[in-house]
Amino acid sequence: MKLEVPFTTLFKIALFLLLCVIVIKVWPVILMIVIAALIAVMLDPVVQWMTSHRVRRGIALAIVGVVMFGLLFAFLFVIVPITVSEMRDLGKQLPRLLQEVSRRVPAAQPYVEPVVQIASRPPNGAQMQQWLLRGFIAGRFALTAVTAMTLTLVIALYLLIEGRRALEWLIVFAHGSHREKLRRTIEQVHPIIFAYMRGQAITCALCGGMALTTLLLLHIPAAVPLAVLAFVCDLVPIVGTIVMIAPAVLLALVESPVKALIVLAVYLSYHFIESYFIIPRVFGREMRLSNLTVLLAVTVAGMLQGAVGAVLILPFVAAYPVVEEIWLDRQLGDTVEKHEQIEQR
Secondary structure: OOOOOOOHHHHHHHHHHHHHHHHOOOOHHHHHHHHHHHHHHHHHHHHHHHHOOOHHHHHHHHHHHHHHHHHHHHHHHHHHHHHHHHHHHHHHOOOHHHHHHHHHHHHHHHHHHHHHHHHOOOOOHHHHHHHHHHHHHHHHHHHHHHHHHHHHHHHHHHHHHHHHHHHHHHHHOHHHHHHHHHHHHHHHHHHHHHHHHHHHHHHHHHHHHHHHHHHHHHHOOOOOHHHHHHHHHHHOOOOOHHHHHHHHHHHHHHOHHHHHHHHHHHHHHHHHHHHHHHHHHHHHHHHOOOOHHHHHHHHHHHHHHHHHHHHHHHHHHOHHHHHHHHHOOOOOOOOOHHHHHOOOO
């Protein structure tokens, strides 16, 4: 029996493969657009609030743009230099710190001793060349990161200006029977994305402020880098908590066991308060996700796309019930209603 595949089918397969290749090639750009869209959704109510208080839209957009790039400027020229300086000082004290850890925690001595010897040994010519090469590579990545952040904010600003027009332009490509569904989906997903971005901004700022205040009061080394780490890690639920606590407690242990216990107690107390009091209020009902759902979503997205995927996956998971209600109601039958009843419990 001779198998014949129509030319149209082959052409569709070729187009699909070409689309996959294009998506893979431009994936960093897609990520920038997604992040810019999330930022635009978070800032759009701010622009709307200012325009409702008799501020011209152009002036409101200009104010938002100045604040966005002002925060970026402060991060690059204030926080980053302080972080680099404190990390450099920490590197100079590393042998002493490791010896102190080994003395206070004897069980860690077999693991710490080789690191102490390497840190205490002066670098030879080959090691200097490797460090210079790594510094060059790190500098190139830093320049790429700064360019990406700047471009992301520029895209977010343009989305604030022309986002609604661009959405309508894209919706027109859909079939006539689907256009209204797309508009309803965007309308209902918008408050979910806004709740996520607003909540993340508030909780990350509170977490970073808590860490900086605690570490400065206790005179813990590298307080600013540890606070920046806490700010970033608070984006990733559960896993981020462990990552931010471990180095803070370890460096506090170098100072004294009492300080280490205080740091551990403050961090854990804050995350208890954040989980059960702050998050329900700042995220609202739109982001009601169970801990199991969060853990599975973060794990899968982290394995597929790293830290960026783990951070970005949650609003899309939270938006799934909207897709289920609007697009899958006929196929799922009473499943949608049952899911709504479960979520309201």
